[in-house]
Amino acid sequence: MRSLVLLIIAIPLAAQAPGITPFKEAKARVLLRTQLPCLGCHELDGDGGRVAPSLTTVAERRNAAYIAAIIDDPQRVVPGAAMPKTPISGSTRELITQYLTRGAPLGTTPHPGQLPPSSARDVTASSLYNRWCAACHGQSGGGDGPNAKYLPVRPAIHNSTTQMSARSDDALFDAIAGGGAIMGKSPRMPAFGATLAPAEIRSLVAYIRTLCACRGPAWSTDGSKP
């Protein structure tokens, strides 16, 4: 009789073991699907990009501390990795970490990070573009990088005169720095403002202008448009 009571108590506790409630789990799923840029690069349960390790299986390779750390500061954990820092609150980071490690036993052995050879920071606009943007936008800005087919919204076509001449330089800067979500565009366009310097973002705007061979609308160019 006593053991039956214990059994009845133990079952619901066991179901809670991974440490994330169904509500939090649902919230994390919605954030990942509709607001955060993570699935722009990562696959999760069959959805999302293919240019980064799968998040479906990440708990088999990384423990919670590693996952929280790489979300907080990717360049510190894996110097040179093509993962920009997404500005999110500590509580959102914790929620996503719990979600990604759900069901995993606590304290999975961390896999030693594979550090790519550290190279001097490359600052030419074309190399920045190839490194951070081309996987989605395509090397020549056609909106057709190898990762584009995994995205629900096609990446902007940077070599399209029609599309890009409708954008001011400031609008391009804001989209690169702040990401798609805050611009009312696809959230899978990541924010680079916490990873690239303002001068680097300005050089990317100028680079997009060479790809489209165009300028912003007349109202945005101080009347200096030819």
Ligand code: HEC
């Ligand atoms: C622009 C692409 C990009 C975006 C956006 C991105 N990541 Fe990453 N992420 C990467 C790459 C590339 C790596 C691989 C780093 C390495 O070489 O170990 C990575 C690694 C990781 C890892 C470690 C995976 C492993 O197996 O080692 C986690 C966890 C992770 N990212 C979570 C996230 C989360 C959560 C978000 C959203 C807040 C996010 N990433 C956004 C590109 C991206």
Ligand code: HEC
């Ligand atoms: C993970 C894929 C991905 C990466 C990496 C990425 N983008 Fe994007 N980007 C997108 C998507 C998708 C859109 C389209 C958003 C929309 O139209 O709703 C977009 C839109 C944009 C826009 C807005 C254009 C407009 O129509 O106003 C700019 C500017 C831009 N990206 C620049 C960049 C630059 C520069 C980089 C590299 C530093 C970059 N993107 C990296 C996916 C990506």
